[in-house]
Amino acid sequence: MRHTLIAGNWKMHKTLPEARELVTALRAGLESLRGGDAVEVLICPPVQLLFPMAKAVAGARIMLGAQNAHNEPHGAFTGEVSVPMLTDTGCTHVIIGHSERRQLFHEDNALLARKVRAVVAGPLTVIYCVGETLEERESDRTRRVVGRQLDEVVKSDVPADRLVIAYEPVWAIGTGRTATPQQAQEVHAFIRERLSATYDKPTASRIRILYGGSVKPDNAAGLLSQPDIDGALVGGACLSPDDFLAIISIAAGLPRK
Numbered sequence: 001m002r003h004t005l006i007a008g009n010w011k012m013h014k015t016l017p018e019a020r021e022l023v024t025a026l027r028a029g030l031e032s033l034r035g036g037d038a039v040e041v042l043i044c045p046p047v048q049l050l051f052p053m054a055k056a057v058a059g060a061r062i063m064l065g066a067q068n069a070h071n072e073p074h075g076a077f078t079g080e081v082s083v084p085m086l087t088d089t090g091c092t093h094v095i096i097g098h099s100e101r102r103q104l105f106h107e108d109n110a111l112l113a114r115k116v117r118a119v120v121a122g123p124l125t126v127i128y129c130v131g132e133t134l135e136e137r138e139s140d141r142t143r144r145v146v147g148r149q150l151d152e153v154v155k156s157d158v159p160a161d162r163l164v165i166a167y168e169p170v171w172a173i174g175t176g177r178t179a180t181p182q183q184a185q186e187v188h189a190f191i192r193e194r195l196s197a198t199y200d201k202p203t204a205s206r207i208r209i210l211y212g213g214s215v216k217p218d219n220a221a222g223l224l225s226q227p228d229i230d231g232a233l234v235g236g237a238c239l240s241p242d243d244f245l246a247i248i249s250i251a252a253g254l255p256r257k
């Protein structure tokens with residue numbers, strides 16, 4: 001069985017007082033949520049908030065993740081943060097390969113492969129993001145692009161129990177345009193098949209594959225009820241405690257896979 005994971009990527013949002021307010025509301029909401037323990041909840045705030053947010057979530061069923069990490073453990077890399085440093089904060093997860101990192105910071109598969117290995121050596125759980133652009137989808141290259149993002153980064157030396165994949169079509173991130181549940185399921189099934197070739201079928205069937213791209217309370221049920229969608233990586237909607245809690249509550253109400 002795969003435990004549903006709802007992860008919030010705060011991106012570059014929230015000052016300390018704003019973050020405290022958000023987490024206080026989230027904790028209160030989670031405490032009163034029936035069946036909420038069927039769902040794992042993760043928040044990924046910007047790096048300056050990791051220490052205070054570790055304190056803010058202590059004792060709650062909220063895990064803490066980072067949005068990026070350097071592949072080296074230490075060194076002359078001004079402005080960067082390493083996996084051992086993230087581990088110090090209480091982080092258990094790190095997002096690697098978000099499309100904004102790929103596009104705006106020119107991170108390619110070769111670099112991401114090193115980052116993924118640094119995270120799992122941590123030993124933390126990596127949420128490795130894959131997804132095609134609109135142009136790639138429209139020219140029928142989704143499988144080729146996503147297949148390469150997997151093949152060049154996820155090899156059998158990456159421990160499956162520290163790996164989560166997030167399928168995030170680039171055209172759906174922050175655009176309000178979501179993949180239909182069928183479009184998402186199709187790619188998730190393809191990803192699981194590819195993982196079966198890298199690992200084996202039983203192992204691939206245990207790896208969680210999240211969907212990300214404008215997930216909101218009004219489209220979460222359709223997406224999360226698909227057989228190969230094991231949770232969501234939520235951007236915009238995780239900044240509102242009401243929306244994020246609504247998505248968690250929808251996930252909690254669905255049958256386990």
Ligand code: PEP
Pocket residue numbers: 009098168172173174175176212213214215233234235236237
């Ligand atoms: C994201 O940043 O990973 C994301 C999916 O953002 P949004 O939900 O805002 O599309």
